[in-house]
Amino acid sequence: MPIHSRNILRRALNLTSALVRPSFAVLCVAPLCLAPHLPAAAQTAVELPTVVVRPAIPSTTVSGLADGPFTPADTATISGAQAQGATLSTSDSGSLISRIPGGAAWGAGGVSSLPAVNGMGADRVQVSINGMLFGLACPNEMNPPMSFVNPAMIASARVYMGTAPVSVGGDYTGAKVDVVVAPAQFTPGQALTTHGSVSGFYRSNGEGYGVDANVTVSNEDTSVTYTGGWARANDYTAGDGTTIKSTMYETQNHALSISKKVQEQLFTFQIGGQFIPSEGYVNQYMDLVENKSIFGNARYEGLFDWGKLEATVFANRVRHTMGFIEPDKDGDMPMDTRSTDLGYALKGTFGVSAHDIVRLGNELYYNNLDDWWPPVDGSMMMGPDTFININNGQRLRLGTFGEWERHIDDKWTAVFGLRNDIVWMNTGDVQGYNDMMYGQNAALFNAQDHARTDFNVDASAILRYEANASSLYELGLARKTRSPNFYERYAWSTNAMAMSMIGWFGDGNGYVGNLDLVPEAAHTVSFTATWHDPAKKVWELRVSPYYSYVLDYIDADRCALSTCPNLPGNLTTTNNFVYLQFANHDAWLYGVNMDGKLALWDDITYGQGAFRGSLNFVQGQRTDGVNLYHMMPLNGVVAIDHTLGHWSSSLELQLVSSKTLVSQVRNELETSAYALLNFRTSYELDMVKVDFGVDNIFDTNYDLPLGGANLVNYQVTSMMGSSAAWGYPVAGVGRSFNTRVTVKF
Numbered sequence: 039m040p041i042h043s044r045n046i047l048r049r050a051l052n053l054t055s056a057l058v059r060p061s062f063a064v065l066c067v068a069p070l071c072l073a074p075h076l077p078a079a080a081q082t083a084v085e086l087p088t089v090v091v092r093p094a095i096p097s098t099t100v101s102g103l104a105d106g107p108f109t110p111a112d113t114a115t116i117s118g119a120q121a122q123g124a125t126l127s128t129s130d131s132g133s134l135i136s137r138i139p140g141g142a143a144w145g146a147g148g149v150s151s152l153p154a155v156n157g158m159g160a161d162r163v164q165v166s167i168n169g170m171l172f173g174l175a176c177p178n179e180m181n182p183p184m185s186f187v188n189p190a191m192i193a194s195a196r197v198y199m200g201t202a203p204v205s206v207g208g209d210y211t212g213a214k215v216d217v218v219v220a221p222a223q224f225t226p227g228q229a230l231t232t233h234g235s236v237s238g239f240y241r242s243n244g245e246g247y248g249v250d251a252n253v254t255v256s257n258e259d260t261s262v263t264y265t266g267g268w269a270r271a272n273d274y275t276a277g278d279g280t281t282i283k284s285t286m287y288e289t290q291n292h293a294l295s296i297s298k299k300v301q302e303q304l305f306t307f308q309i310g311g312q313f314i315p316s317e318g319y320v321n322q323y324m325d326l327v328e329n330k331s332i333f334g335n336a337r338y339e340g341l342f343d344w345g346k347l348e349a350t351v352f353a354n355r356v357r358h359t360m361g362f363i364e365p366d367k368d369g370d371m372p373m374d375t376r377s378t379d380l381g382y383a384l385k386g387t388f389g390v391s392a393h394d395i396v397r398l399g400n401e402l403y404y405n406n407l408d409d410w411w412p413p414v415d416g417s418m419m420m421g422p423d424t425f426i427n428i429n430n431g432q433r434l435r436l437g438t439f440g441e442w443e444r445h446i447d448d449k450w451t452a453v454f455g456l457r458n459d460i461v462w463m464n465t466g467d468v469q470g471y472n473d474m475m476y477g478q479n480a481a482l483f484n485a486q487d488h489a490r491t492d493f494n495v496d497a498s499a500i501l502r503y504e505a506n507a508s509s510l511y512e513l514g515l516a517r518k519t520r521s522p523n524f525y526e527r528y529a530w531s532t533n534a535m536a537m538s539m540i541g542w543f544g545d546g547n548g549y550v551g552n553l554d555l556v557p558e559a560a561h562t563v564s565f566t567a568t569w570h571d572p573a574k575k576v577w578e579l580r581v582s583p584y585y586s587y588v589l590d591y592i593d594a595d596r597c598a599l600s601t602c603p604n605l606p607g608n609l610t611t612t613n614n615f616v617y618l619q620f621a622n623h624d625a626w627l628y629g630v631n632m633d634g635k636l637a638l639w640d641d642i643t644y645g646q647g648a649f650r651g652s653l654n655f656v657q658g659q660r661t662d663g664v665n666l667y668h669m670m671p672l673n674g675v676v677a678i679d680h681t682l683g684h685w686s687s688s689l690e691l692q693l694v695s696s697k698t699l700v701s702q703v704r705n706e707l708e709t710s711a712y713a714l715l716n717f718r719t720s721y722e723l724d725m726v727k728v729d730f731g732v733d734n735i736f737d738t739n740y741d742l743p744l745g746g747a748n749l750v751n752y753q754v755t756s757m758m759g760s761s762a763a764w765g766y767p768v769a770g771v772g773r774s775f776n777t778r779v780t781v782k783f
């Protein structure tokens with residue numbers, strides 16, 4: 039290997055692992071921005087008031103070795119400081135995705151939003167936390183991966199868009215989110231030093247409060263970090279004073295990380311867990327009444343003469359129970375799941391010449407799921423047997439890729455990659471609560487073969503042209519494949535109640551699986567242009583249009599099976615909840631994301647002021663004319679950020695247009711346009727920082743475009759006594775005064 043490349047390799051390991059504590063200024067050494075690798079609390083000194091997206095910084099040297107995969111220009115990074123700043127307003131890590139270009143969040147429980155990027159949401163966005171993947175552990179996806187970290191625990195999150203290199207991952211069609219928690223942090227010398235922070239917060243709306251803490255004990259080759267937090271809130275109130283029922287929550291997450299550096303090798307071992315004793319769901323019929331998890335992962339990074347080797351192994355166990363949380367929902371109907379995740383990932387990065395990097399990798403991911411509903415005492419309909427929804431569901435994926443990154447000259451870079459993922463799925467036989475109501479469905483399902491094997495091929499090609507120090511253009515082409523999840527394939531009952539228990543869409547509809555589903559394959563072309571002043575201090579503009587054609591997009595059709603409920607009305611109803619079956623349909627999505635900033639003034643007396651703005655547009659439709667579900671309407675942000683001495687402040691106007699293109703098969707609800715004004719300020723002196731903010735200053739009443747249906751506040755009398763009224767979206771949070779105090783040590 040050329041000496042030049044070797045030096046870059048050395049620098050890479052030193053930079054990513056041997057951070058020195060006192061210099062917490064954002065270190066940007068092209069193409070690295072090191073701030074994201076610092077623990078969240080360590081970054082408060084450089085905290086920006088809100089999430090600002092940092093585009094990839096181009097480099098004219100062989101760069102990929104330094105910072106893992108090639109970082110396309112449309113990649114978004116949420117730094118630890120930004121994640122911690124968001125804690126003032128939210129305890130929901132998934133909602134942070136709504137702050138990046140093209141990002142949005144599907145409403146769910148208070149700490150369980152499902153991320154969506156460029157119109158692709160839920161399972162289409164793959165989330166890894168320190169390399170760990172979390173499989174499905176609930177038919178409503180109440181415990182999505184990002185619910186296993188509190189925002190303040192996030193040291194960095196990087197969001198790769200739809201044309202990202204294949205080395206980033208497989209089995210997703212929308213985006214990949216890489217979250218880093220408690221990374222290694224070394225300090226000079228042999229003596230152990232201790233530092234960390236404790237913070238507490240209070241939000242007036244919903245009376246939310248909680249604590250976040252982290253502490254690191256480290257020296258030059260050893261680092262031990264604990265990070266964790268606890269948060270709880272009551273139901274929130276909308277702008278018109280309505281208490282939005284079933285939106286309370288309580289959660290705690292913890293992680294302990296131990297890292298050891300031995301010459302040019304870094305070993306990290308991490309354990310952690312979660313406990314959620316209660317989380318209400320206004321857009322589901324059930325609530326989460328207990329979620330417990332425990333996880334462990336080990337990571338190795340080493341530099342060799344030939345390049346870099348990275349290895350990860352991990353295991354998770356999740357135990358989840360649903361029921362009803364009084365007084366908003368009552369009754370007795372336990373539903374249980376138990377899920378295990380096991381996996382490894384191996385990646386070799388080879389510096390084959392001064393111009394070429396080759397990456398080869400292999401990963402295995404296994405998810406096992408049991409989903410069962412114990413009988414309800416004294417219920418004819420829900421007894422006497424246990425309802426088995428998924429019986430020993432197994433999903434095994436073996437992924438292999440090769441990628442070539444060529445630095446053609448000072449201006450041109452190309453990345454080509456090819457990837458294969460083989461997905462094996464199977465599940466055992468099932469039964470209902472009783473033979474009379476469920477026997478026919480169960481017998482039909484049990485008579486069929488459940489084993490499925492998908493052979494998925496992904497590819498990605500990226501061509502970057504860095505015209506000069508202030509402009510960059512990048513073209514991306516990719517095919518990304520996702521195999522169906524357990525419920526899309528194996529949910530088996532067409533009983534109305536059972537169907538209503540399945541679906542992470544929050545739409546109040548019922549779903550049944552489809553054994554004939556095939557994987558969906560997104561073919562995406564994207565183009566990104568970034569312009570900025572050469573020093574990137576005065577202005578920056580990024581424009582990123584994209585188009586995806588998705589073969590066999592996994593959507594749903596009205597359930598027409600002879601055993602489906604409410605036939606034939608179910609096929610034509612336009613103003614009520616309906617019953618659906620998962621189905622493949624070709625579909626397209628297109629859109630454009632824009633973001634930028636502009637320094638307005640820089641003055642000793644008045645500090646620094648900057649304008650920040652973003653605009654996101656997406657549309658999606660099946661080729662048969664049915665609109666795709668949960669397409670975020672046109673939206674944007676305009677903001678002024680200001681710093682002066684120890685003060686930093688931000689005034690932000692969030693604008694969202696009306697949602698009128700809605701999914702006809704799901705009777706998706708339209709929502710109106712709205713604007714929200716938010717303010718926040720913080721004052722930091724020595725080891726203490728005080729944050730204060732007001733969200734939704736004018737107490738505007740508005741409906742969440744991706745919040746689904748409010749199934750709790752609005753009821754109609756029915757056979758069951760009362761049931762959810764159709765036609766009511768979920769209103770967003772009204773005005774809230776938020777404050778947080780952080781003490782560092």
Ligand SMILES: [Cu+2]
Pocket residue numbers: 175176177178179180181325326358359360
């Ligand atoms: Cu659940």
